[in-house]
Amino acid sequence: MFDRDLWREIFQSINKNRTRSLLSGFTVAFAILLFAILFGLAKGLENTFADAFVDDANNSIFIYSGRTTKAHKGLQAGRRIQFKNEDYDYLKEDFGDDVQYITSRIYRNVTASFRNEKDNYSVRAVHPDHQYLEKTLMKEGRYINQLDIDNETKVVVIGRLVEEDLFLKTTALGKYLNMNGIQFKVVGIFTDDGGDNEERLIYMPVSTAQRIYGNNDYVDQINLTYNPEMNFDEAISFGRLITDKMKDRFDVADDDQRAIRIQNMAEGTKAVGQMTFALGIIILVIGFGTLIAGIVGISNIMIFIVKDRTKELGIRKALGASPRSIVSIILLESILITAIAGYVGLLMGVGVLKLAEPMLETYFIKDPGVSTTLIVSATITLIVAGGIAGYLPAKKASRIKPIVALRDD
Amino acid sequence: MLTIKKLHKSYPIGDRSLHVLKGIDLSVEEGEMVAIMGSSGSGKSTLLNIIGMLDEADEGEYILDGVTIKNLTEKKAAIYRNKFLGFIFQSFNLINYKTAQENVSLPLYYQGLKRKERQEKSLFHLEKVGLRDWADHHPSELSGGQKQRVAIARALAANPKLLLADEPTGALDTKTSYDIMAFLQQLNDEGKTLLIVTHEEDIANMCKRIVRLKDGVIMEDVKVDQVRAEQYV
Numbered sequence: 001m002f003d004r005d006l007w008r009e010i011f012q013s014i015n016k017n018r019t020r021s022l023l024s025g026f027t028v029a030f031a032i033l034l035f036a037i038l039f040g041l042a043k044g045l046e047n048t049f050a051d052a053f054v055d056d057a058n059n060s061i062f063i064y065s066g067r068t069t070k071a072h073k074g075l076q077a078g079r080r081i082q083f084k085n086e087d088y089d090y091l092k093e094d095f096g097d098d099v100q101y102i103t104s105r106i107y108r109n110v111t112a113s114f115r116n117e118k119d120n121y122s123v124r125a126v127h128p129d130h131q132y133l134e135k136t137l138m139k140e141g142r143y144i145n146q147l148d149i150d151n152e153t154k155v156v157v158i159g160r161l162v163e164e165d166l167f168l169k170t171t172a173l174g175k176y177l178n179m180n181g182i183q184f185k186v187v188g189i190f191t192d193d194g195g196d197n198e199e200r201l202i203y204m205p206v207s208t209a210q211r212i213y214g215n216n217d218y219v220d221q222i223n224l225t226y227n228p229e230m231n232f233d234e235a236i237s238f239g240r241l242i243t244d245k246m247k248d249r250f251d252v253a254d255d256d257q258r259a260i261r262i263q264n265m266a267e268g269t270k271a272v273g274q275m276t277f278a279l280g281i282i283i284l285v286i287g288f289g290t291l292i293a294g295i296v297g298i299s300n301i302m303i304f305i306v307k308d309r310t311k312e313l314g315i316r317k318a319l320g321a322s323p324r325s326i327v328s329i330i331l332l333e334s335i336l337i338t339a340i341a342g343y344v345g346l347l348m349g350v351g352v353l354k355l356a357e358p359m360l361e362t363y364f365i366k367d368p369g370v371s372t373t374l375i376v377s378a379t380i381t382l383i384v385a386g387g388i389a390g391y392l393p394a395k396k397a398s399r400i401k402p403i404v405a406l407r408d409d
Numbered sequence: 410m411l412t413i414k415k416l417h418k419s420y421p422i423g424d425r426s427l428h429v430l431k432g433i434d435l436s437v438e439e440g441e442m443v444a445i446m447g448s449s450g451s452g453k454s455t456l457l458n459i460i461g462m463l464d465e466a467d468e469g470e471y472i473l474d475g476v477t478i479k480n481l482t483e484k485k486a487a488i489y490r491n492k493f494l495g496f497i498f499q500s501f502n503l504i505n506y507k508t509a510q511e512n513v514s515l516p517l518y519y520q521g522l523k524r525k526e527r528q529e530k531s532l533f534h535l536e537k538v539g540l541r542d543w544a545d546h547h548p549s550e551l552s553g554g555q556k557q558r559v560a561i562a563r564a565l566a567a568n569p570k571l572l573l574a575d576e577p578t579g580a581l582d583t584k585t586s587y588d589i590m591a592f593l594q595q596l597n598d599e600g601k602t603l604l605i606v607t608h609e610e611d612i613a614n615m616c617k618r619i620v621r622l623k624d625g626v627i628m629e630d631v632k633v634d635q636v637r638a639e640q641y642v
Binding site: 005009012013016017311312314315316317318319320321322323324325398401402403406 | 458461464484491502503504507515519520524
C-alpha cells in the first residue's frame with residue numbers, strides 16, 4: 001500500500017493516460033458536485049425552518065379569550081370571556097410541574113416621550129416569567145421582577161430601538177420615561193431576535209398596568225410553556241386538557257371554538273420536525289442515488305480501462321506480476337482518481353453554494369453551507385466508493401490470462 | 410533443463426473440442442538453441458505457451474529445471490515466470506507509455522529489486538543490446554528492430570534460465586531479422602538456452618536443432634549445422 005514504486009507506477013499510468021483519467025474523474029466530480037449542492041440546499045432549508053422558531057420558546061402555549069358563540073348552561077351566546085388574575089393563579093397552581101413558565105399579558109398602546117422625542121409604542125404588562133417565554137435578552141439593567149409585581153412599581157423595560165428613538169445617543173437606564181403623562185423609571189434595555197417590531201416594545205409589571213389602566217384585575221392573555229420533558233404528543237394532549245379545564249371554568253360549551261382559544265407551539269413544531277425529517281430522508285435518498293450513480297459511472301470506466309489495458313496487464317503478468325500487484329494497481333488508481341475528482345467536485349459544490357447564497361435567500365434557503373464533518377465523511381465515502389468502483393474491474397484484471405491478452409490480433 | 414512427456418492439450422470450440430497437442434515428448438538441454446517449426450494450427454504456439462506457463466496442459470508432465478510445473482496458483486506461476494523465463498514476442502509487447510529503460514526495468518520491479526539496482530541493471534542490458542543511448546526514448550520513437558532489441562533486453566533483465574521467442578522476426582524485414590538472429594546466436598554462444606517458434610526456414614536454420622510439428626505431433630526432431638547470421642549482416 002505504501003510502496004513508493006507502486007505509487008510511482010500509478011502516477012505514471014494516470015499521467016500518461018490523461019484523457020482516460022479525466023473522463024473517469026469527471027463523472028465522480030459531477031456526482032459529488034450535485035451531492036454537495038443538494039446537501040447544502042437542504043441544510044439551508046432546514047436553517048430557515050429552525051430560524052423561524054428561534055424567536056420564542058418553542059414549548060409555548062398561548063391562551064386567548066373571546067366571545068362565546070353558543071349558549072351553554074343557561075348562559076347566552078355572545079358573552080364576553082374575561083381572564084383575571086385568579087385564572088393565572090389557577091393555571092399556575094393546579095398544573096404544578098407541567099407548567100414551566102407562566103405569565104399574564106395586558107396590551108396597551110401609549111405615547112411615550114423623553115425630553116423632545118416622542119412616539120407611539122405598544123406596551124405589554126407581564127409577569128417576570130415572560131422574559132423566558134419571549135426569549136428576551138437583557139442588554140442593560142434588569143427585567144421585571146416579583147418585587148415590581150408585589151409593589152406595583154412604576155418601572156419599564158424598553159426595547160433597544162425605543163432607547164435609540166427617544167434617548168438618542170444617551171443611555172436610558174435609570175432615566176424617567178413619560179407615558180401618557182405618567183413617569184416610569186427605565187430599569188432595563190433589552191434586545192430580541194424577533195426583529196425590529198419586537199425591539200420597539202415596552203414591558204411593565206402586570207400589577208402596575210392593572211392599577212393604572214382600570215384599577216381591576218383583568219388580564220388579556222395568558223402564556224405558558226409546558227414542561228420541556230414532555231414529548232410532542234404529551235404536549236398536544238396537555239394543551240387539550242388546558243382548553244377543557246378553562247372551558248369548564250368559564251361555562252363554555254365544549255364545541256365553542258371562539259370563547260377560549262389555545263395556540264400550542266407543539267403542534268407546529270411537530271409538523272416542522274416531521275417535515276425536516278422527511279426532507280432529510282429525501283435528500284439522503286437523492287444524495288445516495290447520485291453517489292451510487294457516480295460509483296457505477298467510475299466502475300464502468302474502470303472496466304473500460306481494464307479492457308483498454310488488457311494487453312499491458314498481460315505483459316506485466318508474463319513478466320512476473322502477481323495477481324495481487326495487478327489488483328492493487330487498478331484499485332489504487334481508481335481510489336486515487338475518485339478521491340481527487342471527488343474532492344474537486346466538493347470544492348466546486350461549496351463554491352457554487354457560496355456564490356448562489358445571496359440569491360437563494362429569496363427562496364427561504366439560508367446559510368446553505370457544507371460542514372467540516374460532511375467534508376470529512378464525504379472524503380472517507382469517496383475513498384470507499386473508489387474502492388468499490390475499482391474492485392470488480394481489478395478482480396477481473398487479475399484474472400486476465402496473459403496468453404489471451406498477448407494474442408496478436 | 411526442460412523435459413516434456415506425453416503432453417496433451419485441447420481447446421473447446423463451441424460444444425466440440427479441438428485437440429491441439431496430441432502427446433508431445435520433448436527434452437531440451439542447457440545451452441541449446443531450438444527452433445520449433447510448423448504451419449499455423451500445428452500447435453507450435455500452444456506448446457510455447459505451455460512451456461512459458463502462460464497456459465496449462467490437460468495431460469502429461471512438464472519439468473523445468475527440476476521443478477514439476479503442475480496446478481500452479483497464479484501467484485506461483487508469476488514467480489516462476491519471473492525467475493525462469495524470458496519472453497520475446499512477435500509484436501514486441503512493450504508498454505507504450507514507458508521508456509525503453511522503464512520497460513526493461515519491469516521484470517526487475519516484479520522481482521522486488523530496489524530502484525537504483527533496477528536502473529543499473531536495465532542500463533547494463535540496454536548497453537548489451539546496443540541501445541544505451543535510447544534509454545529515455547518511448548517505443549513509438551524506436552524502429553522495429555530497436556523495439557525487438559529492447560524486448561530482448563527486457564527478457565534478459567531478470568536473468569532467466571530459458572528464453573522463449575514467439576516468431577521474434579515475424580514483424581521485421583529480412584535484414585533486421587538477421588540482425589536480431591545474430592544477436593540471439595550471440596546470447597546462445599554465451600550459454601543461454603533459447604526456444605524459438607518460427608515458420609521461416611532460414612530463421613530455423615540459424616538454430617542448432619529443429620523440431621517440426623504437424624497436427625499436434627512431432628514429425629521430426631533433428632540437429633542441424635547452425636547458419637551464422639553475421640555473414641548476412
